[in-house]
Amino acid sequence: MLGRPPSCASQGQGELRRDLAEALAEAGRALPAGRLARLGATPEVHHGLRDPQAPATGQKPSAPQAPVTAQKPPPAPGNARKPAPQPATGQSRGAAGQTAAGTQPTVPPSYRIGPQDTLLITVVDEAELTGKFSVDADGMVSYPYLNRVRAAGMTATELQNYLVTQLKAGYLRNPQVRVDVDTFRSQSVMIVGEVRQAGRIPMTGPTMTLLEALVLAGSPTAKASNEIIVRHRGVDGKDPEEIRVNRRDLELGKSDVVLRDGDLINVPTAASFFVDGMVRNPGTYTLEPGTTVQQAIALAGGLTDRGSNRGITATRLVNGKTTEVPLRLDDKVQANDVIRIRQRFF
Template identity: 35%
Template sequence: MELSMHCPTQSLVLLGICLGLSACAAKTPNYPAPPLFASTVTAYNPSVVPLAPSARPVPVAPMVIPQGVQEVGSDLIGEQDLLDIAVFKVPDLTRSVRVDAQGYITYPLVGKLRAKGLRPAQLEAQLAKLLEQSYMHNPQVTVLVRESTQNRITVEGAVRLPGVFPVVGSMTVLQALAKAGGLTEQADNRRAVLLRKGPNGQVSQQPIDIAAIRQGRLQDFTLLQDDRIVVQDAIYNRFTVSGAVGQPGVYPLKEGMTIMQAVATAGGMTRLANKYKAMIFRRGLDGREQRYAVNLDAIYRGTSLDPMIQQDDRIVILEAREKVIYDEALRFVGPVTLF
């Protein structure tokens, strides 16, 4: 005759084994809880451009708007712009002229005239005034900007359509990224760089947290003429889940992913999982690893917020000691045979 757990003798045996195994079980150290929304705050010093955890930070200059530099989409004439100038019923004065590096044009009967910084209508008025003074009565002058070498921005790196884009009207970083087809799956939306050339030719760098701009926590940058945006590849755009989950492994990290979503991606918790204490191992830019404890049960019941995970986080779902002990005891005792 075989009996299962209804036999008092077997219950005593099982209780003794459980007590013995529990005495040998190691206690889990207590670690602090992770920042609730760690991945929604700037995770790096805004005075440096962090390329990767193993890379040395690149110092950058503070981002300022240099004097004499215009926003993209401005209708102001700039250096190297190509202008179409026409005078009504005077074909000899209809021609294309290019603004030189100093911002001047050379035009018949007028000579050298500064065009940089003027709007086409302002240049029309100046040309008409100079022509009327000595050569003709009430000239009708038209100025069109055929090519604007300054009214452009460059977007490169981890975007779908990298390239140089002409701009009409003002443009921000997010609008420029949209024009470039958006980010690729390999893009690091927290580490882009805005490169800006000043009047003296020196290039300054500004780190951009694209995710923070999208979430409204950072103001979207207004671009200037000839700005360049570089979106970096996410070298560590992944996370690892191990321990008491259905499918432990390494998974791609999606924007805004939380620890509960990460656990679900790994197949959910097994029956031996300790839902009261999971561990997050997170390595900072200095290479040091920080450990955090997470109460998954509290998150599930809504009494605790679900923290977001970061790039290269390692999540370990611990096994509950009492569940493991009970499971081991069942396997050790097995069915009891009585005669």
């Protein structure tokens, strides 16, 4: 038996329901969730259809997340990279070389090169001809292209001009040369006496002071005198010169002496004297230049309760003979004096 065909009314209702569902779906996609909530609707599409961008039912929409970007860790303290130095502008290599070579040597113009000195020779743009060269015992220097060159007895400027002339003769078109003395070993002074390392001391430069020489000699010993004698040798027919320096003034920077090649420095043993008799601390004391009898008594601690400042005598060597001489308080004490302080009677 054939079924009854659907009526026209049923077909119209089905089409109406489909149109309504599509309209609701379009409305759900077009309106925001808050607007739908106020209208009493949900973002879900009716009749089983759902907005793919809407959150699931019963879940709150999460806040939008900011995009995550990779961050570099901060540099460790003290390891910050320093900017690379920028090369100087406005100077070419050749110009800089000519400036360095064109200046005069730093050694005094009168200094004469000697054996054992070390020379610093610079030729612009010529690495083979630039370097340190020692002056041999015979005063000669072994130099590229020129073989053996005599340097002893010449100043740095004279040797510089000589090298320019020789290199220009057949090797370089316009040589830029500079000659300096790197180490000074040809000049020295002699130090003797009460120092820790007596002997010959090479000068550290074209000039050297007395204080520098004493430091290189290990400083004076405890027995050293406070007076140092410097003897300059005669130069150009002049007589030798002797200079006496107070060591305390030297150490305090109040005085100093510029040494010359061949100078003799004598640090003598300190002279002494002896105080005996009615003083608090009898004994031997270092004699300072100009020490008086009264100062000698003070060094010995002063007089005792029974000591007298009258009738003071000293046993002294006079003309090779031991003699007892009377002393006053303002008399000068001499080396090896034996001073006796008498006892007062009342």
